[in-house]
Amino acid sequence: PQEALEELLDECAQEPIRTPGAIQPHGALIAVDRGMRITRASRNLEAFAGVAADAAVGRPIDEVLRFPDSFQFDRPRLEGGATLVTVHAPQNVDRPLRASVHQAGDETVVEFEPASEERDDSGEGASRRETYDLITGLLGQTRGDRTIEQLCEMTVEAIRRRLGFDHVMIYRFDAKYSGEVVAESRNESLDSYLGLRFPASDIPEQARALYLETPVRALADVRYEPVELLGDDANRDPLDMSACRLRSMSPIHRVYLQNMGVAASVVLSIVCEGRLWGLVACHHATPRAISLDTVHAMALVSETISIRVQMAEERRMRQALNGRFVTQNRVLDRLHSAEDLVAELAEVADDLIALLEADGLAVRFGEDVWTFGKAPERGHAAKLMDEIGRLGGDGLFFSESLLRDLPNAAAVAEGVAGVASLQFRERDFILFFREEQARSVRWGGNPEKAVSRDASGRLLPRASFAEWVEQVGGRCRAWTDVDRETADDFRKALAVFVLRRTRELKVLNR
Ligand code: BLA
Structure with missing residues (x-):
């Protein structure tokens, strides 16, 4: 029997995306307890730090990674957000590693990758300089009384120009969280979605909630094999990876991106008055890892755009309400007499x-x-x-x-x-x-076919994003x-x- 769309979508919203127990393979992850003993390590640890993951679990972290003297595992500070630091692996001395350290519950999580990989494979990716220019440029450009439309245009243009993604879009949510692509900048390698609408279930509730906590999500290569965490076993709750840069992303979403022809993506949130207002989606047709530094810079971009959008929204609201109040006062004056x-x-x-x-x-x-x-x-x-x-x-x-x-x-x-x-x-x-x-609503693919189930019972996102027009009367x-x-x-x-x-x-x- 045909399952109702609603039921399938409910199942989508149940996927525990905070605790996948796996990472993307372009970096490695270690977690330590309060005693600085390694509680978990990703299976690919050896390639980065020269120590096998199963040998690392249970050992003091400084036998595997050496932190600079100036670095303190200061829990309250790490709870405030991730700190970037360059570390060395004594077993692998020649390769400095760039690490992002944050607190997750009782554990401190260290995610790292080779420090030299500032640029992506093609060499045209983002250096520290370019991301810095992106932020200062955006801050300058968006100063003053910009409309929402102008802000969105400027943002997608600046990000594509500075960071060289194939396709940068701003996706804006409506009251019920279906959304529309309101600005885009792209080359010809990926399809245009400008003006198309997507159902709320494409970004289920738990995925939207996560965006209120962590502003940036990067996916380096959609075809990756997830790397399992050792120590994420029955004796311990699975690691809360909400704030992990390397968190392995939902397999359904990975199929979705492949169906769109996307190989790599970075997505930033736009938050306005505590509500998820929209997302900036940066897509690339070929694999592309961005450095931890760039991820941090993107968090600043997210913050900048969010503040600017909120200001523009407040201005728009104020101006519109002023006009209405003039009319309202005229009416009330007449009624008084x-x-x-x-x-x-x-x-x-x-x-x-x-x-x-x-x-x-x-x-x-x-x-x-x-x-x-x-x-x-x-x-x-x-x-x-x-x-x-x-x-x-x-x-x-x-x-x-x-x-x-x-x-x-x-x-x-x-x-x-x-x-x-x-x-x-x-x-x-x-x-x-x-x-x-x-009116007619232009959808990116038929929303009635947003999800289906394959023969083995797996959920599948829709395969086509071709424009699908709905007449609404x-x-x-x-x-x-x-x-x-x-x-x-x-x-x-x-x-x-x-x-x-x-x-x-x-x-x-x-
Ligand atoms: C996540 N889905 C997402 C995200 C976006 C979209 C932007 C966040 C992605 C990220 O963090 O990188 C959807 N992407 C879009 C849309 C556009 C785009 C609409 O570029 C328009 C241009 N997705 C489905 C179905 C399910 C689903 C049917 O289509 C569930 C069965 C799930 N989407 C899903 C999940 C996530 C997601 C679980 C979270 C992924 C994660 O963070 O692990």
């Missing part, structure tokens, strides 16, 4: 429409119901208010599709698709309607953060206003 509230609301209908960029209105105040523009007839509007009232909630209700969200309120006028409902007293409402806006344009904020504010103002007006009337009538 009005004799008859409902009649006055009708007078300012055009301003009300503008306030939430709506197409029609319905107001109920006491026994009066009144409608304007694109709206259901009065009886139907009143029934809709009753139905929304029964939902409870905080006095605000938004729907982009009444047909979907309130199928019983079939009281929908021809063309009206969505509503923003503001309840300002027990039975009193103002409804803002939006008409249907049919029965919905209105989405209610934005600015719409919601304005509605919240206007509802409160109206509630206070009506309350005060009612009290005044009582005083007058006494």
Whole structure:
């Protein structure tokens, strides 16, 4: 029997990506306990440090790696983030190693690779100098009142120019974490995804959560054989590799990237107000390891872009809200001097429409119901208010599709698709309607086929990312953060206003 897509996707979100017990092979990993004894080592240790992994486990770390005198295994500091240091392996003296050290629970994790590999195989990769230039360049370029679009363009251009990836994209999440490629810079070796949408399940919840903790993830060669950690056995919990640069990545995601024609990738997070706003995805058609130093530099890039995006978002929101507030104040001024509230609301209908960029209105105040523009007839509007009232909630209700969200309120006028409902007293409402806006959504591959199961029971991501167009009907344009904020504010103002007006009337009538 055909399994439901939902069930398969639930399974995707269960994969324990923090504890794979394996690394990518372009470096090696050692973990030590509080007594500086090696608790775990990657099976490839010998190639880097000259000591076999099984011989290393249980020994003091300084028999395998020598740290500079100035370096302290200072737990509180290492808990704050990874520290970079050059180390030597006494068994392998000639090769300095570059190590990244961080704390994971009770253990200290040391990940290292040969220090000389500053550049990738092709020689055109990132040197320390280039990554430094990337950061200072981006900081300078993005200063001032940049729009989100400009910031995204500048970022993908700068990263591709300085670091030479084949394809750099910014992927922006929507409220439900499906996302769209909003900027890209590329050569011809990989396909364009600009303007395409991808379902939330492509980056399942646990993978998004990890991006709030660690801003950078690098995959050097998608076809690698994972290298197992020794010591990751039954006597001990598996190592929490959340912050490991070398962490072996999800096999499903590796297949996904191969299906995209990608051989190497570096992904950075963009975090805005504590929420994952988007990702910068850097893809390369051929294998490409980036140095630990570059990974650190990329973390700075992630931080820089995140701050800039947050500033631009705040500016955009402020400007949009300012415009709405001017309209709102005009409406409230008129109501203050009005004799008859409902009649006055009708007078300012055009301003009300503008306030939430709506197409029609319905107001109920006491026994009066009144409608304007694109709206259901009065009886139907009143029934809709009753139905929304029964939902409870905080006095605000938004729907982009009444047909979907309130199928019983079939009281929908021809063309009206969505509503923003503001309840300002027990039975009193103002409804803002939006008409249907049919549109097409361009997906990167059919989202209904996001995942399947092969004959051996393994989950597989979709194989094609070719544009797949979905026609969406029965919905209105989405209610934005600015719409919601304005509605919240206007509802409160109206509630206070009506309350005060009612009290005044009582005083007058006494
Ligand atoms: C991870 N999936 C990801 C990541 C991205 C995408 C960016 C983070 C990758 C990283 O850290 O390097 C998806 N990549 C995209 C998208 C674009 C892109 C949308 O370039 C658009 C241009 N993935 C699936 C399915 C599953 C799945 C069906 O498609 C589950 C069955 C899982 N994706 C999955 C997992 C991870 C992931 C588990 C985390 C990988 C890890 O960090 O180990």
